[in-house]
Amino acid sequence: MLQASWADYLRIAFYFVAMLFFYRDFLRENKVANRMGVAILSFVFLLDSFGIVDYVVQHHHFPIYTAAQATILFSWLLIVVSLIMSWLLRIDYFVFLLTLFGFAFSLFDVVIHRHATTLHVVQRSDLLLLHIATALLSYLAFSVGMIFSILYFLQAFSLREKRFESGPFLRLPPLFTLERYSFRSALIGEILLGLTIVYGDIWYAMLTGHWLDEDKKSIMSFLLFWHYALFLFLRSKGWISARTAAILQWIGYLGIVINFFVVSLVVSKYHQW
Amino acid sequence: MGIILVGLNYRTAPVELREQFSIPESAIEDYLKELLYQDGIEEAVLVSTCNRTEIYVVADTPTRALSSIETLLATLSHVNPQEFRTHLYLYQDLHAVKHLLRVVTGLDSMVVGETQILGQVRTAFLTAQQHHATGHIFNVLFRDAIAFGKRVQTETSIGQSAVSVSYAAVSLAKKVFGTLSQQTVLVVGAGKMADLTIKHLQAQGVERVLIVNRTFARAQEKALQYGGQALSIDRLADALCEADIVISSSGGQDYLIHPQVLAKRMTTRKLRPIFLIDIAVPRNIDPALAKWDDIYVYDIDDLQNVVASGMAHRQQEAQQVELMIEEQVTAFEHWRVSQDGVRLIASLQKKANAVQDAVLDSLFHKLPSLDERERKVVQKHLQSVVNQLLREPIASVKAFSQMEDGKEQLEIIARAFGLETAVESQSEANHFTVNHSPAPVKERQDQFRVIGTLSTI
Structure with a gap:
């Protein structure tokens, strides 16, 4: 794992350059810029992968038990999704937005989170590993769903306002596809969030003998679970429009972000992340 | 050549x-x-x-x-x-x-x-x-x-944007639904543009076509033509409940499709999007519907705007393609020059072998007492001399073949080695390639x- 601060800043610098290339492609379609962005992001991916493998070899477990480690792992997952999406779906807008999000996330981690977090090693077990892994994957799925809902809005706006020369109209997939991707990502995120809550509660109960029912992060996660459940139910029944569904998803994702950063760092007594 | x-x-x-x-x-x-x-x-x-x-x-x-x-x-x-x-x-x-x-x-x-x-x-x-x-x-x-x-x-996306009004309707529908094979198309009225649009939609995989006309017999006629289902005009609201894509080109001064007609549809279809194309003048579809969620309404002017932006986009992409063509032409030119180099090396080796053979013949003629082994030794050494002499020129030819302006250097090498035939043909070929209108033309x-x-x- 890259621990030295110069390595972190080097990684951030590469990430930033990749994002600039994607931004160039975002403003006006430019295949060369896109390829450069993918190449540099691939380099960041290799750096991170090397760090993770190195850590696993040295410590015989995944770098997941501290806030900083989990953050880097989550950032690595974002890059993996970006690269897969740029390879499989070729939705340049998606890759740009996910890279932008990943960059902001990494920057936050380096500047604030890393220094604010006490890197203590918590009580380890398989259930805890599952709890953290499903939590990270659920955040990832919600992030992907959120970005697709933004893209849905952009495409819907260009269609409704008849902006036939705009980038979203020319370059984004059809509305149906965007909404389907957004819905399915949120569904996957919901299932994973449910598992996260269950694993976390069981783990805590096994460790302490009682349920962790007063922790702010647990309560917030529980509320978010029901928010997403409601949104998924209403949309699958067709009782809300795709536009309303997108807005509900944005609200839910805002809750995820608050839960991840604010509640973990400031409010929660137990959760550090 | x-x-x-x-x-x-x-x-x-x-x-x-x-x-x-x-x-x-x-x-x-x-x-x-x-x-x-x-x-x-x-x-x-x-x-x-x-x-x-x-x-x-x-x-x-x-x-x-x-x-x-x-x-x-x-x-x-x-x-x-x-x-x-x-x-x-x-x-x-x-x-x-x-x-x-x-x-x-x-x-x-x-x-x-x-x-x-x-x-x-x-x-x-x-x-x-x-x-x-x-x-x-x-x-x-x-x-x-x-x-x-x-x-x-x-x-590039040079071939992706619509350049005809009828196809513009299809491309807009695809922007909403993606694949069209599962969508139901409702055609209200009749007209050449509607016919063309149906043909484009069916080419995209649309299987279910409903046809509504003020004259039921006319609807039946169209239904037969496109393998669809004919409905009378008073069943328009029901037809809208089933439709995903509506093409309206009916005559008349009033709106045929308005909020009251569509309200039932939006309830029963559980807010599935509906795509409305109004190619009639005066219009058949109330433009106020465009403000509703999940309803996309376009008229003939919108379709023409799609075509105009499609053409503009193609022209924009064409500029990029022109640059790509320049690069491709340069790549082909390099390949041609490298082929000239290959030919020159072949000529050079052919001439060297001819000189070597002539010298060996003369030598063996003057030294008839040489046995087979001695002949082979002489032949081998002479071959070595020729190879060493040719090594640098061949390397130069290969290097010049990779250069953009290597043709002149290739000519100089050809002349230096007295490859007159090669120089002539090379020269002719070069004139033919570089000068677009050589004398004969x-x-x-x-x-x-x-x-x-x-x-x-």
């Missing part, structure tokens, strides 16, 4: 003339054979579509090749050469390569960026190849050009439209 292209297209010849130069598929083999039978023509490809007839040949002298092509065209069309010469254009070497690349990418097409031409050129090339009419140069040129055409389609300029720059056509 140089590349020559003679042709006519929709820009230079009216359809009455173009149709006379259309080459039937069954006759292509005969015409290819006839061309290759002519002295000096080594390779040939015939491209014949409704918008163009083009003859590509590899020939040693342009004059003879032009004469042969002109004869072929006269035979093909039964038209006096005097009558069609002014409609022909001629491109040579890199200009011909550039033109071919513009053709395969659709830049030279009537509708910029259309993709059908790439398949037509591919078929023309494969046909020529099948009849052994292509060789080293055209195999490389046409394969590269076809691959380039595919690359342009993949890397200039004599024909009064007869052909010799194109110096592509912008002149």
Whole structure:
């Protein structure tokens, strides 16, 4: 794992350059810029992968038990999704937005989170590993769903306002596809969030003998679970429009972000992340 | 050897003339054979579509090749050469390569960026190849050009935007639904534009078509035509409940589709999007519906705007394709120069071997007492001397072959080694390649439209 601060800043610098290339492609379609962005992001991916493998070899477990480690792992997952999406779906807008999000996330981690977090090693077990892994994957799925809902809005706006020369109209997939991707990502995120809550509660109960029912992060996660459940139910029944569904998803994702950063760092007594 | 292209297209010849130069598929083999039978023509490809007839040949002298092509065209069309010469254009070497690349990418097409031409050129090339009419140069040129055409389609969006009003409706529908095969289309009224749109939609996989008309018999007639289901006008609200895509082109002054009619639909279809195309004037669909969630309404002006932006987008993409073509032409030029280098090295080695053989003959004649082993030793050492002498020049030829302006250096090397034949043929080829209108062709300029720059056509 890259621990030295110069390595972190080097990684951030590469990430930033990749994002600039994607931004160039975002403003006006430019295949060369896109390829450069993918190449540099691939380099960041290799750096991170090397760090993770190195850590696993040295410590015989995944770098997941501290806030900083989990953050880097989550950032690595974002890059993996970006690269897969740029390879499989070729939705340049998606890759740009996910890279932008990943960059902001990494920057936050380096500047604030890393220094604010006490890197203590918590009580380890398989259930805890599952709890953290499903939590990270659920955040990832919600992030992907959120970005697709933004893209849905952009495409819907260009269609409704008849902006036939705009980038979203020319370059984004059809509305149906965007909404389907957004819905399915949120569904996957919901299932994973449910598992996260269950694993976390069981783990805590096994460790302490009682349920962790007063922790702010647990309560917030529980509320978010029901928010997403409601949104998924209403949309699958067709009782809300795709536009309303997108807005509900944005609200839910805002809750995820608050839960991840604010509640973990400031409010929660137990959760550090 | 140089590349020559003679042709006519929709820009230079009216359809009455173009149709006379259309080459039937069954006759292509005969015409290819006839061309290759002519002295000096080594390779040939015939491209014949409704918008163009083009003859590509590899020939040693342009004059003879032009004469042969002109004869072929006269035979093909039964038209006096005097009558069609002014409609022909001629491109040579890199200009011909550039033109071919513009053709395969659709830049030279009537509708910029259309993709059908790439398949037509591919078929023309494969046909020529099948009849052994292509060789080293055209195999490389046409394969590269076809691959380039595919690359342009993949890397740019030149062929993706709609350029007709009827297809604009389909492309908008695809922007909403993606695949159309599962969607139900409702056609209200009748009209040529609606017919064209249905045909486009069915080509995209639409299977279910509902047809509503004020005159039920007319609806039945259309339903029969498109394999759809006819409904009377009073069942319009029910039909809307089933429809995903609505094309309205009915006559009348009032709105046929308005909020009250659609309210039922939006409840029963559980807010599935509906795509409404109004191609009637006066309009059939209340534009106020556009404010509703999941309803997308477009009129004829919107479709025309889609076409206009599509054309503008294609033109914008065309600029990028032109740059890609320049790079491709340069790559082909490098390949040609490298081929000149290969030929020069072959000539050099051939001459060196001839000198070596002559010296050995003379030596063995003067020293008849040498036994077999001694002869082999002498031969081996002489071979070594020749190889060492040639090593540097060959390395230089290879290096110059990779350079953009390496042709002159290749000529100097050829002259230095007294490869007069090679120099002459090299020189002729170079003039033919570099100067677009060499002397022999200039004599024909009064007869052909010799194109110096592509912008002149």
